[in-house]
Amino acid sequence: MAASGGVPPLLEARGATRRLPDGPVLVRDVNMIVRAGEFIAVTGPSGSGKSSLLYLLGLLDRPSEGHVLLEGQDTARLPASELAGLRLARLGFVFQFHFLLPEFTALDNVLIPIRRRGLLHGAAARNRAMALLDAFGLAPAAQKLPEQLSGGMRQRCAIARALANDPALILADEPTGNLDSVNAAAVFDIFSRLTREEGRAVVVVTHDAALAARASRRVHLVDGVVVSDAAQAEAPS
């Protein structure tokens, strides 16, 4: 075992199985280790359990059997409030739809998780949010409402929000599903940069094979079972 003795891996699924109360199995006996700096693409046909696996890895859902360990800590028995605390501090989510709060400006949307965490206040919090927006070319749009932004800008704003509390792991569920190819490529560029330059781990669920080819590792799911899990050379952008 690679983890014995050394630093525990960022995230580890051990025999994680998720079944619905009425029977169907979404994810079956998944063993998977995510390390810092990895860019993992999860692929598979529709209904293969890609998203369900992502929710398990993201501590949004609990496995019916097995365990999910974040930085060596077993999360199976943690109360919901502690899982929420871990999500706030260590994880960032990006969904297919941008899911920005419609009543708040781009800046406020990025500020919400920062303010909820409460480590930064006032000007410091604003500066962090502005820096994130600026990194994704959104500084001029900071005071705009989500409905005033283009699709690509919204998704970039959502990524900025996911990064608000400097998470170790970004989980993205079909983040390019609603974007054209140019914007989709831009999102993958960002993920690639986050892993290579900032050492974060990124797990992306996607059905776009061309984009999946750009990840450093590819996990393929069929019917909730991991059928292949292999490193691959990152394709250049």
Added chain:
Amino acid sequence: MRLLLDLARGMLTRRLRQTLVSVTGIALGVAFFIATAAIMRGFQTYFVTQIIDVSPHITIKDETRRPTAQAAELAHPDGAVLVHGVKPRDRVRGIRNAGQKVAILEAMEGVAAAPVLQAQSLLRYGSRDVSAVLTGLEPDRHRRVSNIEEDMIAGTLDDLRRSANGIIVGEALAWRLGIGMGDTLSAVAPSGTVLSMKVVGLFRTGIQAVDQGHGFALLKVAQVLADRPNVVNQILIRLADVTQAEPLARQIEARFGDRTESWEEQSANILTVFVIQNAIMFSVTGAILLVAAFGIYNVISTVVIEKTRDIAILKSLGFTEGDIQLLFLVQGIVAGLLGALVGCALGALMIEGLALVRFGVNTPSGQGQFLLDRDIRVYLLASLFAMIAAALASVIPARRASRLDPVQVVRGAA
């Protein structure tokens, strides 16, 4: 907390019109509560003031609360003694040593006392008979324990002394007998004594029972009519501090032994009616607030359903169930607070509006308008009710929101 308030504001302003409707509901509830309370309390305060003004604060009567102890009972305090058929001793009824007691009372701080003789009599004028309570009084002393002089619409108490057998009657009593100032009527006592009495004054207290069935004469005249010379059967007491009536009454009774009643004891029936009246008022206005609370429940529920996605997002960002619950609770409480504020302003306006209403009839108060009580505590109470109702109304939707499973929401949307 600031963050939750900001989020709550964003969500409420999104549904501005619905929010306004439910806030208006709360505001109307609060306003009606305040206005109704102002009318009821105004009337009650007036009524109590009338009672306090018209009747003495404390009345000492020529009776004892319990029958006097019998010799057999005194001799065997521990024995089982039962005496049947005890008849009141045949003696001249009245307060013994009344003059001395009045002197003792008058020596007390803030106490004015006046001896009177109250006797039943039949007032007869022509073929009309009206039974009335005739109170014999000493004008100088009586003036200090009663406001009857202020209720005089003709003549004065002193006029009793200017005429041989003067009488002052209630206006309604005069109407019933068909007499006016200066007329002479016959007063018949139960003992059979008949006196011709001249009407030297009329009064109107606003209390029908008093106006229809009371008359005043000099103490000496009443004693002659009742054939009870030098007898006084009541001592009326007025206090500088009304609230001391009950304890002082107990003190006097303990000292003199005569039955002593405070105004609260004498008006217990009316005060009980007020309690019931208030209960009715609270239930009716409470019902308005209840309906308004359903409005808030409705808005918060709608917001929860509409904001399902946002709730899921906040949870995925790391907001706890407690955060989400608080977020919607805050919305309800903010709606309640707004409703309370608007309601207080509206209530104050309604009270001023009611103050302008004139009935055009002769009400007991003689003013023909609402008697209004403007008490800050009513506003506070109504606001408190509104806030509690709003908070309770938002608890259920807030709990529902907090239990939402983000996975199901995200899965459904994707």
